[in-house]
Amino acid sequence: MTAIPKEQWKERIRDPKIECASRDEMTALQSERLVETVKRVYENVEFYRKKMDDLGVLPGDIKGIEDIGKLPFTTKEDLRDHYPFKLLAVPNERIARVQGTSGTTGKLTVVPYTQRDVDIWGECVARALTMAGLTKEDRIHICYGYGLFTGGMGLDLGVQALGAMAIPMSSGNTKRQMTCMEDFEATAFACTPSYALHLAESMVEEGVVDRLKIRAGIHGAEPWTQEMRKKIESILHINCFDIYGLCEISGPGVAMDCIHQKGLHVYEDYFYPEVLNPVTHEACADGETGELVFTTLMKEALPLLRYRTKDLTDITHGTCDCGRTLPRISKFRGRTDDMKVIRGVNVFPTQVETALLAMGTVAPHYLLIVERENNLDVLTVMVEVDEHYFSDEIRKLDELKTKVGNVLKAALGVSVRVKLVEPKTIERSEGKAKRVIDKRDLS
Amino acid sequence: MISQLSVFVDNRPGSMANITEALSEAGYNIRAFATFDTPEFGILRLVVDKPTEAKEFLTSKGFVVRVQEVIGAELKDERGSLNYMLRKLADGNVNINYIYSFVIRSGKAPVMVLHTGETKEALKLLNEAKVTLVNDDEL
Numbered sequence: 001m002t003a004i005p006k007e008q009w010k011e012r013i014r015d016p017k018i019e020c021a022s023r024d025e026m027t028a029l030q031s032e033r034l035v036e037t038v039k040r041v042y043e044n045v046e047f048y049r050k051k052m053d054d055l056g057v058l059p060g061d062i063k064g065i066e067d068i069g070k071l072p073f074t075t076k077e078d079l080r081d082h083y084p085f086k087l088l089a090v091p092n093e094r095i096a097r098v099q100g101t102s103g104t105t106g107k108l109t110v111v112p113y114t115q116r117d118v119d120i121w122g123e124c125v126a127r128a129l130t131m132a133g134l135t136k137e138d139r140i141h142i143c144y145g146y147g148l149f150t151g152g153m154g155l156d157l158g159v160q161a162l163g164a165m166a167i168p169m170s171s172g173n174t175k176r177q178m179t180c181m182e183d184f185e186a187t188a189f190a191c192t193p194s195y196a197l198h199l200a201e202s203m204v205e206e207g208v209v210d211r212l213k214i215r216a217g218i219h220g221a222e223p224w225t226q227e228m229r230k231k232i233e234s235i236l237h238i239n240c241f242d243i244y245g246l247c248e249i250s251g252p253g254v255a256m257d258c259i260h261q262k263g264l265h266v267y268e269d270y271f272y273p274e275v276l277n278p279v280t281h282e283a284c285a286d287g288e289t290g291e292l293v294f295t296t297l298m299k300e301a302l303p304l305l306r307y308r309t310k311d312l313t314d315i316t317h318g319t320c321d322c323g324r325t326l327p328r329i330s331k332f333r334g335r336t337d338d339m340k341v342i343r344g345v346n347v348f349p350t351q352v353e354t355a356l357l358a359m360g361t362v363a364p365h366y367l368l369i370v371e372r373e374n375n376l377d378v379l380t381v382m383v384e385v386d387e388h389y390f391s392d393e394i395r396k397l398d399e400l401k402t403k404v405g406n407v408l409k410a411a412l413g414v415s416v417r418v419k420l421v422e423p424k425t426i427e428r429s430e431g432k433a434k435r436v437i438d439k440r441d442l443s
Numbered sequence: 444m445i446s447q448l449s450v451f452v453d454n455r456p457g458s459m460a461n462i463t464e465a466l467s468e469a470g471y472n473i474r475a476f477a478t479f480d481t482p483e484f485g486i487l488r489l490v491v492d493k494p495t496e497a498k499e500f501l502t503s504k505g506f507v508v509r510v511q512e513v514i515g516a517e518l519k520d521e522r523g524s525l526n527y528m529l530r531k532l533a534d535g536n537v538n539i540n541y542i543y544s545f546v547i548r549s550g551k552a553p554v555m556v557l558h559t560g561e562t563k564e565a566l567k568l569l570n571e572a573k574v575t576l577v578n579d580d581e582l
């Protein structure tokens with residue numbers, strides 16, 4: 001298919017009353033929902049009752065959304081400490097399903113949902129799919145994993161709410177993905193960006209690109225760059241959209257970017273976003289980078305107050321070119337979990353990707369390896385060589401290595417060892433991309 | 444001139460064999476072969492029959508391949524002939540990036556493969572020195 005340029009895009013908005021509400025209307029709705037949520041968690045969740053008591057805050061002190069700063073924070077550790085159902089705000093029998101995540105530490109975080117929670121989740125994803133120009137006529141190929149992970153289920157619920165056709169492929173088996181995508185005439189597909197790129201490359205190899213009906217890609221669940229988006233878009237001739245979500249809050253469909261790519265619109269009628277200075281916890285001004293914090297406004301089973309995502313971003317209010325007034329969060333500047341402290345310097349994998357792509361020559365397949373030699377941190381970046389810059393002369397390859405090393409050193413502030421490797425040596429993940437291996441034993 | 448294939452390889456066991464195996468399974472004949480390596484990676488240089496086809500084949504197998512035009516020069520089977528050729532090029536101020544020889548050419552004179560940044564100059568010098576040059580179609 002062919003990608004649709006911004007100028008010819010016909011914007012579709014699923015719920016204009018909410019998505020294009022005035023600030024006053026939205027504030028009123030959020031205030032009403034926050035007051036109700038606070039009352040409910042204070043009455044039903046011992047953890048929050050204690051926390052609020054410790055802070056000397058009573059439900060009656062929360063009169064509107066402007067009082068949100070008085071409320072306690074929630075962290076991932078709090079969720080783990082109350083594993084599996086100790087933060088439940090409804091009777092057990094009202095749990096309709098659970099989803100979860102294993103996270104980086106391998107310890108499970110479990111999230112219960114009531115039927116209404118599930119419905120709202122689906123509604124949010126349906127809004128997101130509409131933002132990608134999809135309607136009930138579309139066939140959406142879902143190659144996110146199904147299971148506890150929210151990716152597959154979330155998209156599926158959204159497709160149901162939209163009334164479109166779901167192709168529930170789950171992840172893996174690239175060959176079969178391609179066959180079904182072609183045979184079932186899928187018009188959109190959803191998966192992680194790294195898997196999308198892998199699929200796109202495989203499609204080129206198999207020569208199936210021209211036979212596909214795909215016009216949109218919905219990608220999220222891991223950080224990706226603008227360059228990666230452009231690469232997928234140009235290989236498949238489609239429009240790609242960035243979907244964001246986290247299972248603690250709901251799943252994919254917490255935020256999504258529109259065709260104008262001016263940040264991801266947050267569904268703030270359900271998930272109230274704050275961006276806070278990571279040190280002082282003061283609210284950041286629009287455009288200022290801080291930690292993204294969410295308060296659920298309608299969640300029944302697991303309502304969360306001021307959940308700290310550890311994602312660094314900034315927020316912008318004001319009407320977008322698409323007509324929506326939903327605030328927009330920028331692409332994440334990093335996640336404290338992915339961040340590696342190397343010789344005292346904070347290094348984010350996304351910085352490496354941006355620096356490599358800025359050189360205009362190196363494919364975005366790389367892997368960072370952090371090791372400790374003689375008590376000194378050593379950072380090695382493995383970069384796959386590709387045809388565009390492979391030279392027949394060792395001297396030129398050595399020059400390339402040095403150049404990559406210099407660019408990365410300038411971008412990261414630490415010295416980097418560069419290792420050029422054959423294409424396809426670095427493992428392509430079919431779930432989340434592995435960008436860093438930390439071999440340091442710091443115990 | 445001869446069309447040579449250069450393939451990027453990791454310096455690890457089996458990486459060269461992967462390429463030669465793929466080529467021979469697909470029925471390509473390897474006529475000259477040389478490796479240049481650093482501790483981490485290397486370049487495998489090959490002269491094969493049907494180089495354009497072989498390049499496409501290797502690319503489809505995921506290798507990074509480049510076609511490079513190189514000079515093929517026949518060596519007279521007599522003492523000092525290699526030195527004679529190199530001396531002529533050196534005197535003409537031509538710098539050779541790399542040089543290697545053909546594997547086997549039964550009944551024929553040995554051929555050297557060489558690559559230089561100054562191809563035109565090198566060809567002129569070799570012609571003047573009466574060195575026989577070999578092209579793809581004569582292999």
Ligand SMILES: [Zn+2]
Pocket residue numbers: 258259260262265320321322323324
């Ligand atoms: Zn917009």
